[in-house]
Amino acid sequence: MSVDRERILAEASDLLVTEGPHALTMRALARRLGVTAPALYRHFESRERIVVDLVGEAFDTFARYLYRALEGRTPAERFSLTGRNYLAYALEHPRYYELLHASHNLIGVEQLHPEAQQCACAVGQFIVDRVREAMDAGMLKPGDPESVARTIWAHSHGLITIYLRGLLRTDEAGFRRLFLESTWQLMEGIAEPAFAEAMRAEAAAAAADEAGAPPDGVGRPLPVEVGEAPR
Amino acid sequence: MSVDRERILAEASDLLVTEGPHALTMRALARRLGVTAPALYRHFESRERIVVDLVGEAFDTFARYLYRALEGRTPAERFSLTGRNYLAYALEHPRYYELLHASHNLIGVEQLHPEAQQCACAVGQFIVDRVREAMDAGMLKPGDPESVARTIWAHSHGLITIYLRGLLRTDEAGFRRLFLESTWQLMEGIAEPAFAEAMRAEAAAAAADEAGAPPDGVGRPLPVEVGEAPR
DNA sequence: GTCTATAATCCGATAGAC
DNA sequence: GTCTATCGGATTATAGAC
Structure with missing residues (x-):
């Protein structure tokens, strides 16, 4: 399997926030991506750089x-x-x-x-x-x-x-x-x-x-334009 | 030198918050306290317990x-x-x-x-x-x-x-x-x-x-007692 | 571009002397 | 209650084959 920079960063952020900094190891990250740890060094020179x-x-x-x-x-x-x-x-x-x-x-x-x-x-x-x-x-x-x-x-x-x-x-x-x-x-x-x-x-x-959204409520306009009236 | 439970916890919290979880190691903690790592196990059974x-x-x-x-x-x-x-x-x-x-x-x-x-x-x-x-x-x-x-x-x-x-x-x-x-x-x-x-x-x-605090402003009373007036 | 193998370091925790 | 010495395991990062 092959990885790219974006997939690495996405998986790394998930690991970092959901399990904490200690859980973000090159091995764990590589395992999630379906590769081995040294492969990651083709895209990032170090863990810290990630x-x-x-x-x-x-x-x-x-x-x-x-x-x-x-x-x-x-x-x-x-x-x-x-x-x-x-x-x-x-x-x-x-x-x-x-x-x-x-x-x-x-x-x-x-x-x-x-x-x-x-x-x-x-x-x-x-x-x-x-x-x-x-x-x-x-x-x-x-x-x-x-x-x-x-x-x-x-x-x-x-x-x-x-x-x-x-x-x-x-x-x-x-x-x-x-x-x-x-x-x-x-x-x-x-x-x-x-x-x-x-x-x-x-x-x-x-x-x-x-409670029952009106189907035309999609692009509801901005609240007001009161900012231009006085002055 | 000798340590007690309180000093350990105080130093541990400082290490944890200022340098992050990865910085809280038994060795680093002991070094700050002037002892060696095994001494800490007399007060806490494990790092996680700390x-x-x-x-x-x-x-x-x-x-x-x-x-x-x-x-x-x-x-x-x-x-x-x-x-x-x-x-x-x-x-x-x-x-x-x-x-x-x-x-x-x-x-x-x-x-x-x-x-x-x-x-x-x-x-x-x-x-x-x-x-x-x-x-x-x-x-x-x-x-x-x-x-x-x-x-x-x-x-x-x-x-x-x-x-x-x-x-x-x-x-x-x-x-x-x-x-x-x-x-x-x-x-x-x-x-x-x-x-x-x-x-x-x-x-x-x-x-x-x-700007120039009045010296009697120490025990300034609570804001009001308005809570009891109406009803 | 990914693999296997490995070097070097650091970790938590324990054993036993004092 | 603290020390030295050490075990077992995890980590980052590199070397070299493919």
Whole structure:
């Protein structure tokens, strides 16, 4: 049998997240792939290189998801898309998401620090920027953008972490509704009433999907365009 | 030199959290303690037993911190104390806090599952109960206690995680203020105005401590007793 | 590009002297 | 209660045949 770089990384991330770092050995990895250990050295020069590349790809993918939010044409759209894409990344690449936050335990600080520290800062700044322009557009209550961004980030990250650890007894669809509902509770405090109301409507619509989803609810539009109205 | 159980556990937790599970070896642990590896087997029958006991103690300590909130005499006090004690545990035992959430990667599901799963459920139920009685007392807006408790838990956990990972450029004192400020932003949405106002005052008082703390600000009283007034 | 065989290292744990 | 010495096994990584 033959393997390629992608299959190795995929199997390695699964091994790493589901059974822990000690379980990611060249032998175990090769066994899963149907080859022997030395074959892996044709694709990676060492075990550590596999882990480093894995974490690097997790960061890259994360940045790609997040920056896609810049396709939104209004501050409200970009703000909303940022939250959606953050959640989408966590749910579509759960092992990467865990890897991102466990990376400091997996590899030495010097291995990825330049890129990772920079990426972590960039992510923080990205969210702050989306919050700031949402404030300027009158969508969020006035305040310190950095502080509000931290609050939003912490809430999303905490909720996702708890879910991925299996501490919420619900499936992915249930968690998506739960995430919207919880985010709305948070927005009630930091968003202007008009936008909070729109988020409430979105959460209600999502709840409606639960009991007999209307078949045209596929491409439900973004919550509002309230970001352009005032100013 | 001689070692005791406590020194071993303390050094082991440090090794585990700061350098990862692979770094916790009997040899490395013994070296840090100034003894040789076989000496450790006088106190623990195996390496795994060290990890299991460590996680167990992290859970026990956590429960002790949390249940102390029951000393509050009013729903408002118990609600407030729950949040304070949760934060106190995380800041006074940061390695235990990380251990708690990494435990599923450290030991087999069967080793601690009875106690851990039960403790995790108990903690969740404890917070839900405090939220429910705070709602009944008119301190929080009416709603689903489980949903609101999840939101509060997620926010606190997320913020603490981000801080412990060193992603917030601030010291512990700065983080305490930051935590209060962020919690207030959240409370603005889920608490009744009277209590939200009290939390705002508390956050402002904490901010005042920043620039020239008044020397009598030591035992600042609990935010309010608003929980007993309405009904 | 994968195999077998193997070198070198590190691990957990035990035996027995002191 | 700690030490030295050691067993048995696992690991990463390499050498060389095919």
